Amino acid sequence: MRFALRRLAFFALTLWAALTLNFLLPRLMPGNPAVAMIAKFKGGVSPQALKALEIQFGVETHKSLVSQYGSYIVNMATGRFGTSLSQYPASVGHIVLNAIPWTLGLVGITTILAFILGTSIGILSAWRRGGALDSIMPPTFVITSVIPYFWLGLVLILVFGVQLKWLPYFFSYDYTLTPSFSAAFIGNVLQHAILPAATLLITTIGTWILTMRNTMITTLAEDYVRMARAKGLPNRRIMLDYAARNAILPNLTGFAMSLGFVLGGAILIEYVFNYQGVGYWLLAAVNNEDFPLMQALFLLITLAVLVAILISDIATAILDPRTRDAG
Amino acid sequence: MAMIRPLSTAATPGEAGTGLGAPESRLPAHSRYVAVRALQRMVTAIRSNRKATWGFGLLVFFCLVSAFPGLIARDEPNAMAYPTALGPSAHHLLGTTGLGQDMFAQVIWGARPVLLIAFGAGIAATGIAVLIGVGAAYLGGFWDGGLNLLTDVLLVIPLFPLLIIIAGYLHSAGTLVMIFVITVTGWSYTARQLRAQALSLRNRDFLEAARVRGERRLYIVVVEIIPTMTSLIVASFLTNALYAVLFSTSLQFIGLGDPTIVSWGTMLRSAENNEAFQTGQALWIIAPGLCIVALGAAFALLNYAFDEIGNPALRPLRRKRVKQSG
Numbered sequence: 156m157r158f159a160l161r162r163l164a165f166f167a168l169t170l171w172a173a174l175t176l177n178f179l180l181p182r183l184m185p186g187n188p189a190v191a192m193i194a195k196f197k198g199g200v201s202p203q204a205l206k207a208l209e210i211q212f213g214v215e216t217h218k219s220l221v222s223q224y225g226s227y228i229v230n231m232a233t234g235r236f237g238t239s240l241s242q243y244p245a246s247v248g249h250i251v252l253n254a255i256p257w258t259l260g261l262v263g264i265t266t267i268l269a270f271i272l273g274t275s276i277g278i279l280s281a282w283r284r285g286g287a288l289d290s291i292m293p294p295t296f297v298i299t300s301v302i303p304y305f306w307l308g309l310v311l312i313l314v315f316g317v318q319l320k321w322l323p324y325f326f327s328y329d330y331t332l333t334p335s336f337s338a339a340f341i342g343n344v345l346q347h348a349i350l351p352a353a354t355l356l357i358t359t360i361g362t363w364i365l366t367m368r369n370t371m372i373t374t375l376a377e378d379y380v381r382m383a384r385a386k387g388l389p390n391r392r393i394m395l396d397y398a399a400r401n402a403i404l405p406n407l408t409g410f411a412m413s414l415g416f417v418l419g420g421a422i423l424i425e426y427v428f429n430y431q432g433v434g435y436w437l438l439a440a441v442n443n444e445d446f447p448l449m450q451a452l453f454l455l456i457t458l459a460v461l462v463a464i465l466i467s468d469i470a471t472a473i474l475d476p477r478t479r480d481a482g
Numbered sequence: 483m484a485m486i487r488p489l490s491t492a493a494t495p496g497e498a499g500t501g502l503g504a505p506e507s508r509l510p511a512h513s514r515y516v517a518v519r520a521l522q523r524m525v526t527a528i529r530s531n532r533k534a535t536w537g538f539g540l541l542v543f544f545c546l547v548s549a550f551p552g553l554i555a556r557d558e559p560n561a562m563a564y565p566t567a568l569g570p571s572a573h574h575l576l577g578t579t580g581l582g583q584d585m586f587a588q589v590i591w592g593a594r595p596v597l598l599i600a601f602g603a604g605i606a607a608t609g610i611a612v613l614i615g616v617g618a619a620y621l622g623g624f625w626d627g628g629l630n631l632l633t634d635v636l637l638v639i640p641l642f643p644l645l646i647i648i649a650g651y652l653h654s655a656g657t658l659v660m661i662f663v664i665t666v667t668g669w670s671y672t673a674r675q676l677r678a679q680a681l682s683l684r685n686r687d688f689l690e691a692a693r694v695r696g697e698r699r700l701y702i703v704v705v706e707i708i709p710t711m712t713s714l715i716v717a718s719f720l721t722n723a724l725y726a727v728l729f730s731t732s733l734q735f736i737g738l739g740d741p742t743i744v745s746w747g748t749m750l751r752s753a754e755n756n757e758a759f760q761t762g763q764a765l766w767i768i769a770p771g772l773c774i775v776a777l778g779a780a781f782a783l784l785n786y787a788f789d790e791i792g793n794p795a796l797r798p799l800r801r802k803r804v805k806q807s808g
Contacts, residue, residue, distance in 0.1 A: 165634070172635050176644075184651040294533055297786050301778030303728055305735055306750065306771035309759075313767060317759045419643045423732055437643065438736055441650035449647055456643050464638055 162468045166461055173457040177450050178227050181212055182220075189214050192444045196240045204238050211237055211447065236451040241443035247451045250436060255418070255455075257327055258432030262421045263414070265352045266359070270410050273363025278399045280364065281371035293368070296361030305423035308354040312427070315350060323347050325429050351428045355421055359413075367406055374402040404474065408467050415463020419456035517709035524716065527791050537783030544777050548594040557584035559591035559744040567763055576765050579749075580756040588744055589769050595657050595745040596777065599730045602661035603668065604723030610669040611718055612708065615676030619684060620703050630677065636670040645729055649738035656740040660733065664726050672718035679714050683707060717788055724781035731774050746770035 181189050189212035197205065208214075211227070218226075230236075236247035280289045316324035328334070328343045374380065375398050383393045413420070422434030429435065433452055440449035527534045547554060557563075562582040570577045576585035618629035648663050649655050655663060683689065692702050708715070733739050734747025741748055753766040 168631070169635050169638055173639055176639070180648060181651055188651045188653075293786065294783070297533070297782045298775065298779045301724065301728065301782045302775050303732055303735075303771070303778075305732060306767075306774065309750070309754070309767050310771065313759055313764055416640065419640045422642065422646070423736065426736060437646065441646055442737065444650075449650065453643050453647050456640050460638055460640050 158472055159469060162465055166465050169461055170458065173454060173461075174228065174231060175224075177454060178224060181446060187214070188444070189446065192240070192446055195444060196243075200238070200240060200243050204243070207237060208240075208447070231454065237447040239440075239445055239448045241439065241445040241448070247448050250448060251433070251451055251455060254431060254433045254436045254452075257430065258418055258421070258425070258434065261327075261348055261351060261425075261430060261432060262355065262417045265355045266413055266417055266420070268352075269356050269359045270363055270406075270413070272356075273360040274367045274403065274406060276360075277364040277367025278371055278394065278402075281368045281375060281402075282394050282398075284372065284375075289368075293365060296364050299357060300359075300361035300365075302358050303423070304354060304358055304421065305427050307358055308351065308424050308427035311350050311354055322350050324350050327430050347430075351421070351424050351430055354424050354427075363406070366409065367402065370405055371398060371402040374398045404471075407474075408471050411463055411467030411470065412460075415460040415467075418459045514709060517712045520712040520716075523791060524713070524788065527787055531787045531790065533783045533790075534787035537780045537785075537787065540776055540780035541784070544593055544597060544773075544780065547590060548597045551591045551594060555584070555587035555590040557587035559583065559587040560742075567761060570765070576769055577763075579752070579766055580758060580761060580763060581752065585766065585769060588749055589746070589773060591744045592746045592749055592770060593773065593777075595743050596727060596731065596747070596774070598657055599660050599664070600723040600727045600777070600781075602657075603664040603726035603730075604719050606661065606665040607669040607722040607726075608672060608715060608719045610665065611673035611676055611722075612711075612715060614669070615673040616680045616703060616707060616711070618673075619677045619680030620699070620707065622684075633670045633673045633677070636667070637674060641667055642729065642732070645733060646736070646738065649733050652738075654740045655733065655738060657743065660730050660739065661726075664729055668722060668725055668729070672721055676711065676714060676718060679711055680707060683710060713788065713791075717785055720781045720785040720788075724778055724785070727774065727778050727781070746774050 181187070189208075193205065193208055193212070193214055196208075200208075210218075210223075211230075234248065236251075239245050239247050239250055242250055276288075276292075280286075280292055283289055312324045315321045323329070323346060327347050328340065329347075332340055332343055334340060377398075380393060380398055383397045388397075418433050419437075420434075421432075422437060424430070425432045425435040426438050433456065437449060437452045437456075439445070440452065524534075528538045529535070560583060564574065564578045564582045564584060566578060566582045567580050568574055568578040574584050574586060576589065579585050579588065614629050614633060618626045618633075644667055645663060648667070652659060652663075689702060689706055692706050697706075730739070731745070731747035731750070734745055735750045735754075737751055739745070739748055739751075741751070747770075749770040750767065753763070753770075758764070758766040
């Protein structure tokens with residue numbers, strides 16, 4: 156119980172830190188970027204929206220920093236993120252809510268796939284130590300894990316999109332179709348997801364393989380595994396029920412955390428493929444100096460990570476009692 | 483380039499040695515000995531471990547290229563002096579860009595800012611990590627609590643989105659600004675590893691001996707603890723440098739870097755802006771990207787090889803060769 160409370164306190168503290176960063180960053184930057192933004196959008200948005208912006212970013216108000224901070228916190232807590240400037244008059248909340256499902260679908264499913272595939276390959280590679288698979292894999296995946304997402308995306312577009320013309324690489328479905336739950340539309344969405352998902356899978360799977368392989372190797376050297384071999388248990392059982400079962404524990408924590416990073420984890424892939432998820436909108440907001448949208452998306456991405464960490468901490472504490480005192 | 487940092491170098495507390503045979507002078511012979519040993523082991527690794535040899539070779543290659551780009555490429559990288567979109571030829575080894583620049587010159591000159599950022603941010607972030615990680619572990623109590631909390635908070639705030647919004651407020655970040663931003667946001671992961679190892683050292687005999695001798699705290703930290711952690715500090719540098727390469731080129735690609743600097747990231751940016759695909763200029767995208775991957779691989783291979791040294795279980799198995807005859 157004390158453990159859970161401590162983790163909750165940490166959660167609250169980090170959330171507060173992220174909120175405060177969001178508040179302070181535009182005010183600390185040289186040349187006050189908010190002034191430039193407001194000047195840029197003057198005339199394009201209604202006077203009330205402009206006034207709200209000035210208050211939000213502390214431009215031309217006589218309020219003290221402390222009272223600005225107070226009203227900022229209240230606004231964030233009640234979900235009043237303001238109006239988007241680049242997509243005026245759409246509200247920030249509206250854009251964010253439309254973006255979330257696309258990212259969750261694309262990045263979420265790919266992350267789960269990468270974990271399952273990578274962990275299985277890691278188990279096999281550690282089990283067949285010194286085999287062909289095991290000797291080529293570590294160097295290969297050390298290299299795939301340093302490929303920048305965006306560059307691999309560009310190369311896949313070049314090969315499969317432009318040269319071979321096999322797969323679409325722009326947006327998440329054909330502009331000509333209207334979204335519906337028909338087979339044709341869903342098929343089209345899946346087709347558009349293949350290249351971005353492959354990019355993400357190739358660049359992330361190496362980490363799962365290598366960490367699983369390395370913990371599995373350490374576990375295989377344990378006495379209880381030797382005991383199982385001495386008892387003459389079938390190999391499959393030793394591999395899966397004895398070694399992998401324990402070796403996977405630290406990886407599960409990593410997996411829970413990576414689910415939290417889903418929302419902000421594929422920003423560049425969404426950018427390269429013009430896939431209209433959270434990351435795409437974050438970059439669009441940055442490039443258009445749409446600070447209200449940018450702040451809301453950053454908070455959302457951070458919040459997702461914090462919730463995932465909280466859940467994974469508590470789950471680990473339940474699964475593995477030894478960790479309860481450590482945190 | 484996962485958001486969660488992979489290839490973690492686990493703290494290897496075995497490094498401290500036993501302290502046996504340390505001469506009983508006031509000189510910190512033990513720590514110096516351990517530090518020299520750690521460096522010697524790395525040199526041996528570079529010679530004998532194939533991954534380390536490759537990583538080191540690549541790194542030296544890129545360092546030389548970025549030190550003397552003028553000797554390798556005669557053309558001005560930014561001069562739009564040629565016909566656009568030429569194919570590779572003897573005059574233009576990689577052809578020209580869609581803007582009429584010599585692509586080979588751009589790739590060669592583009593190495594320098596990337597390496598500057600890698601080494602600058604790598605060294606600075608590792609310095610902060612040592613300061614905060616070791617400081618927290620050694621001071622303990624209130625300081626440890628505070629510094630550790632700061633590390634943990636920064637560790638869970640998503641790094642790349644944070645970098646994007648900072649760079650977004652700044653408009654076109656040059657090399658120095660890039661180093662600064664990546665350093666300030668990126669030190670926490672390695673600080674945590676360094677703290678863990680420093681904690682495991684805290685009750686070692688050789689530190690106890692230094693305390694009994696009446697050494698000052700600063701002396702103990704700088705002369706006794708830090709040399710003992712040499713191999714983890716090197717690993718931290720490699721991790722931080724790798725992330726600096728990936729993050730800075732990504733920021734340049736999305737247009738948050740200084741567009742006037744010739745760098746691999748800005749090359750990719752202008753390739754995408756000038757529709758290099760549609761006009762069939764695949765090299766414009768492939769060449770700078772392969773350079774990023776090669777430089778990143780250099781840091782990652784070295785790190786992985788040093789990891790294998792710290793944890794012998796991970797080393798590749800060698801089949802015992804049976805000699806056929808005499």
